[in-house]
Amino acid sequence: MHDNVLALLSGDLSPSARIWTALAPALFAIAYFLVGLVLFCIRCAIKGIPRDAETLTRGKSVLVGFFLRHYFFWVIQPLWRVLLRSGLPANALSMLSGLLGVSSGVAVAAGRFALGGWLFLLAGVLDVMDGRVARTRKEANPAGAALDSVLDRYVDSAMLMGLAWYYRDTWVLLPALGALLGSSLVPYVRAKGEGLGVSVRDGAMQRLERVLFLGVGTALSPILEALFWPEQKHPMHWLAVAGLVFVAILSNVTAVSRFRTLVRALTPKKPVQPRSGVALFGFNAAAGAIATAVDFVAVLGMVEWGGISPVWATVAGCVLGGVVNYSINRVITFRSNGAVAPQLARYTLVSSTSALLNAGGVALLTLHPQLAYTLGWWVVRGVVYFAWNLPLQRDYVFNDNTADELLEQRPHAA
Missing domain, CATH: 1.20.120.1760 (CDP-alcohol phosphotransferase transmembrane (TM) domain)
Incomplete structure (x- = not known):
């Protein structure tokens, strides 16, 4: 006992x-x-x-x-x-x-x-x-x-x-x-x-x-x-x-x-979005997939058949993919009528920051060798997309109301 x-x-x-x-x-x-x-x-x-x-x-x-x-x-x-x-x-x-x-x-x-x-x-x-x-x-x-x-x-x-x-x-x-x-x-x-x-x-x-x-x-x-x-x-x-x-x-x-x-x-009520959240995500994701495919095909063609350096071909492919992604999102996803030049500037800012966030996130996760880098890549991409790319494209890049407010806030010439 x-x-x-x-x-x-x-x-x-x-x-x-x-x-x-x-x-x-x-x-x-x-x-x-x-x-x-x-x-x-x-x-x-x-x-x-x-x-x-x-x-x-x-x-x-x-x-x-x-x-x-x-x-x-x-x-x-x-x-x-x-x-x-x-x-x-x-x-x-x-x-x-x-x-x-x-x-x-x-x-x-x-x-x-x-x-x-x-x-x-x-x-x-x-x-x-x-x-x-x-x-x-x-x-x-x-x-x-x-x-x-x-x-x-x-x-x-x-x-x-x-x-x-x-x-x-x-x-x-x-x-x-x-x-x-x-x-x-x-x-x-x-x-x-x-x-x-x-x-x-x-x-x-x-x-x-x-x-x-x-x-x-x-x-x-x-x-x-x-x-x-x-x-x-x-x-x-x-x-x-x-x-x-x-x-x-x-x-x-x-x-x-x-x-x-x-x-x-x-959050103060805003005008109704042209698409629902699910449709917005679907079109935005599709635009990204098409742009990636165009980027890949363009790089492949420039390197294999054009004899261009892979480095410069990659740069040109990224630019071309960005233009395709911007165009599809402007015309189809968000149906924006805002001025093109300011939108492109905002799009470039968001995309550049996104690239830095993705690179930095993957670099941090590779500090943990027990985590497969491919899994880390997908995790970082998903987090950056939902936390940065999608909301900023919706509320900042292609939001015509926000663009009008920014114009109103500029100091008028004397």
Whole structure:
């Protein structure tokens, strides 16, 4: 018995013990929530869905819909009543949630994924409870809300930092850092929007989803490792990796989506674009592809049949490709009627800067030899295109309204 307790505390467990330390809490939780789901469905069939008023005020979620949220808050009513009757202050529940969350990060950093996952899930449940306790007792105040929000960031960061530490020598470090970035940006964009008077609550990966996918994936991951890779000293915990990658991708997608919503809400209305966003991207991309093909054919012809130096042929090909790209975008993509000379000057500025950004980005990525340069080339091209080329061509080069404003701002001759 003494040896078993020491093994449990140190993490030096047999494969079967690793399975049971992860599965025992899961079996209890699964049984409780499955029975609760059956009773909830019966209750809904007889009396309708018991709608949780606070849930309705939160943003929509594709992954965890309103039905599941109403069910969750209905099924944890026993715990809710215990906490309410205990008399514990809401701030104490927030602090306890923070302590458990930070402990989860320490546990996963040491390789104790089952312990860390369950601590993280319990911290998430307590985080749901603290605000409700405060509002029910009419004790809610800005100081408590600030404490809760800041502790949430510490809990999320601690868990992801623990995972990053555990995976520091593997490729999983990258999605761990990506999840840390996305999990920080999602609430930040929401808070920034609220400060500017814009509500941005929607998104697929909100905090409930992050806690659910990270916590469950981490807590149950030792089961697969013990079943299929029992002899590994530093197991990969593939279920946790899957949850981590999923959270990394969707949290950043949610952050970008909220950011776009915020910017659009704050941007003054402009005249309707001649094409929709998808069509604009399609025509612009097609113009780039045609210009590249013309560039390549021209260089090939000048070198092979014209006897021109490859260096000068490349320069001439770039110029010709640029003219083709400009012409197609002016006439077909953006249907611009602005003066040609100023447009060409703006187009040249954007294209030259784009070339420098592409070259610099590829040069930076080649500092990491483990990353294939071809992948780095495509990543840099995609980022520069969507962050620089397309928006500037739309709003700066071929925007006739902007061109008129620039003309109006020029000082008139005396």
